[in-house]
Amino acid sequence: MKPLINWEELQKITGPPIMFKPGTDAAWAKNFAVFYNKMAKMEKFYTLNQVNALPLLPGDSLLDMGCGPGRLSVPLAQRVKSVTSLDVSDEVLKYCKMNADAAGLNNITVKKLDFMDAVPGENVEKHDVVICSRSVGLRNLKKLSSFANRLTAIVTFANAPTIPQLLSNIFKDTVEECEQRQSFATYGTDRRVNCNVLYNIAYDLGYEPNIKVVEDGFTKNYTSKEEAYADIITLGKVDEDKMGIFRNNLDKYLTNNERGDITFFMETRTCVMWWEKNPKKFFLHL
Amino acid sequence: MDEACFDPSYGIDWDDVWRQQLQEASFRTLGADCWNAGAGNWGKAMDGSSTSNYVDQLLARMDLSPDMTVLDVGCGSGRLAIPLAKRVRFVTALDQAPAMLELTKQNAEKESVQNIKTIHMDWTKARIDIDVEPHDIVLSSSSALMLELRDFVIRMDRAANKRCYLTWGVGANMRDARVCSVLGEKYLPTPSYVVIYNLLYSMGILANVEICQMSGTRQVKNLSDLVRTVAHRAHGRTLDETTKAKLIAFFAKEMLCQDGYYCQDMSSSVALISWSKFAPRLASTT
Numbered sequence A: 001m002k003p004l005i006n007w008e009e010l011q012k013i014t015g016p017p018i019m020f021k022p023g024t025d026a027a028w029a030k031n032f033a034v035f036y037n038k039m040a041k042m043e044k045f046y047t048l049n050q051v052n053a054l055p056l057l058p059g060d061s062l063l064d065m066g067c068g069p070g071r072l073s074v075p076l077a078q079r080v081k082s083v084t085s086l087d088v089s090d091e092v093l094k095y096c097k098m099n100a101d102a103a104g105l106n107n108i109t110v111k112k113l114d115f116m117d118a119v120p121g122e123n124v125e126k127h128d129v130v131i132c133s134r135s136v137g138l139r140n141l142k143k144l145s146s147f148a149n150r151l152t153a154i155v156t157f158a159n160a161p162t163i164p165q166l167l168s169n170i171f172k173d174t175v176e177e178c179e180q181r182q183s184f185a186t187y188g189t190d191r192r193v194n195c196n197v198l199y200n201i202a203y204d205l206g207y208e209p210n211i212k213v214v215e216d217g218f219t220k221n222y223t224s225k226e227e228a229y230a231d232i233i234t235l236g237k238v239d240e241d242k243m244g245i246f247r248n249n250l251d252k253y254l255t256n257n258e259r260g261d262i263t264f265f266m267e268t269r270t271c272v273m274w275w276e277k278n279p280k281k282f283f284l285h286l
Numbered sequence B: 001m002d003e004a005c006f007d008p009s010y011g012i013d014w015d016d017v018w019r020q021q022l023q024e025a026s027f028r029t030l031g032a033d034c035w036n037a038g039a040g041n042w043g044k045a046m047d048g049s050s051t052s053n054y055v056d057q058l059l060a061r062m063d064l065s066p067d068m069t070v071l072d073v074g075c076g077s078g079r080l081a082i083p084l085a086k087r088v089r090f091v092t093a094l095d096q097a098p099a100m101l102e103l104t105k106q107n108a109e110k111e112s113v114q115n116i117k118t119i120h121m122d123w124t125k126a127r128i129d130i131d132v133e134p135h136d137i138v139l140s141s142s143s144a145l146m147l148e149l150r151d152f153v154i155r156m157d158r159a160a161n162k163r164c165y166l167t168w169g170v171g172a173n174m175r176d177a178r179v180c181s182v183l184g185e186k187y188l189p190t191p192s193y194v195v196i197y198n199l200l201y202s203m204g205i206l207a208n209v210e211i212c213q214m215s216g217t218r219q220v221k222n223l224s225d226l227v228r229t230v231a232h233r234a235h236g237r238t239l240d241e242t243t244k245a246k247l248i249a250f251f252a253k254e255m256l257c258q259d260g261y262y263c264q265d266m267s268s269s270v271a272l273i274s275w276s277k278f279a280p281r282l283a284s285t286t
Helices: A007-014 A026-042 A044-053 A073-077 A090-102 A141-145 A163-170 A179-185 A191-204 A225-235 A240-251 B014-024 B032-046 B054-061 B081-085 B098-110 B149-159 B174-183 B193-202 B223-232 B241-254
Strands: A061-065 A082-087 A108-112 A127-133 A148-157 A210-222 A254-256 A262-276 B069-073 B090-095 B116-120 B135-141 B160-169 B208-214 B217-220 B256-258 B261-265 B268-276
Touching: A007 A191, A026 A044, A026 A090, A026 A210, A026 A225, A044 A073, A044 A210, A044 A262, A061 A073, A073 A082, A073 A090, A073 A108, A082 A090, A090 A108, A127 A141, A141 A148, A141 A191, A148 A191, A163 A225, A163 A240, A163 A262, A191 A262, A191 B193, A210 A225, A225 A240, A225 A262, B014 B149, B014 B193, B054 B081, B054 B208, B054 B268, B069 B081, B069 B149, B081 B090, B081 B098, B081 B116, B090 B098, B098 B116, B135 B149, B149 B160, B149 B193, B160 B193, B174 B241, B193 B268, B217 B223, B223 B241
Parallel strands: A061 A082, A061 A127, A082 A108, A127 A148, B069 B090, B069 B135, B090 B116, B135 B160
Antiparallel strands: A148 A262, A210 A262, A210 B208, A254 A262, B160 B268, B208 B268, B217 B261, B256 B261
């Protein structure tokens, strides 16, 4: 059947902006990496839901396209034979390597490369599985799939709050003016369009895509509220005279846990999609 | 695109897309009369001559517990309802064809299954809470062969306390396609599972889709039985004796014959679409 909607065109006009732009100044890139690594650590527990959803084989070679600080590369490397982690940013790759070492993994290879410049067989080998999470590769699923011998997987927020949207609640009215935070506020486009559009793009490319929505969230334990304030404040900006507002905002995400500590928790949902390179295009079932 | 004007149907009447494609499909089984007439043939799926692992694969993927109640919409010969009844507290098996319900009853008796009740009803007209009580799980196994898909899935959703499961074949039915070439017709498949996925999305439901590979064979003693299943699904066309002879010759050529039985390949690819009653729904305009 001829597609009724040009989903790729819809993606172009509704897709979210890409957070990291190559060529940005070094200080920004460094800050971004620090920030991103903190967020990934807080998502560590829920990231396993995404990893567990995928039909991986122990002998798989896997390519993580836009790996960031290795949020997925590290738990994936514990399940497959080898992982190649690609990112455009040197700074996040340092964290990826560090996190791989900390997990005692020696089957992760990091490589600096922009998805836009990647060519299968030329500067990146094809892998059994290619995965792309919340990164620029989602903009071109056809190209992304061309790196896979068996399976392509993508991870995106499931019509649920993204990291910038979650943080904009915590840092609401905490600064008079802030360039970086404004980019959160002007995020604009409706992300609810996102995962459905990606599903249909994959289908129209001739794949039979699987989709699974999993619980997701960012969480961390602290010994006191003060400790939580001091840590979370590093994820955004707060004017000195706006500390009260920040604490009020953050309190909504803090609860006393059964051990007498404080738990920080921001809830969201993520969807994982995957498709085989050569799906069987038939059914004989009665 | 802000929340107020977000339209998850993208302006497309997916129900209408479904209806049109189903009406145009080369082969389909619509209406109780068709199923009543075919009961003799379809009942054979239960009689042990089939080794398809469809039932086992599906049961393995359903989240079931012994205290649950299950409603099987379009139960057919009971090939899922009966094994389900052995795993849960109670199964209600519903079908629009009395002859199919009779098969379910007979098969349940054969297996000494008593916690199963049959209901004769056209599901697209069922009144939930009046005609049918809500159940924990609502299942439709390849039974959404209805012109009114929206009415069909809305009722599934309303009748479920916990979760809905719906299966539908993936891709073109290659045997149907070859039968069409024997008949000298252009093959038009039944609508794709992606239409179901998009219809659900337009209703605010972000469903999971799992593409499952089923395998197995079925032994067929008499090829005219197979020709009869083609005739039952040929809606409006009558197969003359010459055509029937052509089809028998075609089946004889494509199937292995051993010990007087023809071996029919039951390999298939099936989309298992499921959704939870607890997951947040999108704001729907419809």
